[in-house]
Amino acid sequence: MALSRDEIMEKVREALVDALGVDEDEVIPTARIGPDLGAESIDYLDIVFRLEKAFNIKIPRGDLFPDNILTSEEFVQNKKLTEKGLAELKVRMPYADLSKFEQNPNVDDIADLFTVNMIVGYVEAKLASAAA
Amino acid sequence: MRFYLVDRILELQPPKRIVAVKSLSLAEEYLADHFPAYPVLPGVMMLEALVQAAAWLVRVQTDFEKSLVLLREAQNVRYGNFVRPGGQLVMEVEAIEIGPDASRFKAVGQCDGQQAVQAKLTLEHFNIGDEDPLRANLDAGLRTLLRERFRLVGGPQALAARVPS
Numbered sequence: 001m002a003l004s005r006d007e008i009m010e011k012v013r014e015a016l017v018d019a020l021g022v023d024e025d026e027v028i029p030t031a032r033i034g035p036d037l038g039a040e041s042i043d044y045l046d047i048v049f050r051l052e053k054a055f056n057i058k059i060p061r062g063d064l065f066p067d068n069i070l071t072s073e074e075f076v077q078n079k080k081l082t083e084k085g086l087a088e089l090k091v092r093m094p095y096a097d098l099s100k101f102e103q104n105p106n107v108d109d110i111a112d113l114f115t116v117n118m119i120v121g122y123v124e125a126k127l128a129s130a131a132a
Numbered sequence: 133m134r135f136y137l138v139d140r141i142l143e144l145q146p147p148k149r150i151v152a153v154k155s156l157s158l159a160e161e162y163l164a165d166h167f168p169a170y171p172v173l174p175g176v177m178m179l180e181a182l183v184q185a186a187a188w189l190v191r192v193q194t195d196f197e198k199s200l201v202l203l204r205e206a207q208n209v210r211y212g213n214f215v216r217p218g219g220q221l222v223m224e225v226e227a228i229e230i231g232p233d234a235s236r237f238k239a240v241g242q243c244d245g246q247q248a249v250q251a252k253l254t255l256e257h258f259n260i261g262d263e264d265p266l267r268a269n270l271d272a273g274l275r276t277l278l279r280e281r282f283r284l285v286g287g288p289q290a291l292a293a294r295v296p297s
Binding site: 021034038039040041042043070071072073075076079107108 | 168170176207209214
């Protein structure tokens with residue numbers, strides 16, 4: 001059962017509408033889960049749970065939203081990501097566009113990376129590797 | 133740990149408005165996990181703080197008539213800047229309507245002049261005795277505790293300082 005990107009987007013949209021109480025038309029590909037759709041920490045957990053159910057996949061803790069970045073001073077100093085932190089982020093989020101964030105890696109701005117597109121990309125990759 | 137999230141009432145204009153603060157201390161236990169290298173006030177705690185500020189307005193306006201004032205619905209909850217330890221969440225809550233059993237508010241929380249949280253809140257109010265007559269005695273006890281708490285957070289002073297409308 002191979003899903004098209006559009007079909008994946010539709011199911012992701014449904015999960016976000018249910019988790020965040022936003023309208024369907026707010027869930028556009030470039031929308032950021034936090035700043036645009038109003039998600040905060042506890043919502044990220046809810047989103048992961050709903051995606052697991054919707055796509056019948058397992059999303060290990062920190063795989064979609066890498067919270068381990070915020071666990072150590074190796075990764076975060078003075079409210080910015082360190083070199084190590086950036087490197088770790090790149091490893092954890094290979095499908096995210098980090099070019100803008102890299103220039104000024106404020107922890108406050110990490111939420112800008114979590115877009116609807118990013119989630120769709122993650123699910124696509126997960127489904128492809130499960131099928132392989 | 134008890135989640136008393138209103139440290140002080142700064143302004144109190146029943147039935148319309150309350151301004152209260154929550155100061156964030158590095159010593160708050162939940163910060164240890166949220167997050168270890170980057171402690172910030174969780175969004176849900178910000179929301180609860182707004183609810184508790186609104187609840188004080190209800191209690192003052194209804195003279196502590198109902199011992200339980202709880203969140204029924206939160207809408208259009210938006211988060212902005214983080215609140216870090218040492219920071220203060222200043223909450224401004226405007227009442228849309230306060231009835232005997234329910235009330236509605238527009239609430240905003242700011243830290244250092246930047247918006248941290250906003251929400252539309254619906255609260256419901258009732259006495260335990262309304263639901264369970266065998267436990268009606270609890271309401272009087274709760275009322276006493278809450279009046280005491282109101283003193284601790286500077287409620288009477290805020291009331292006394294209120295601008296006549």
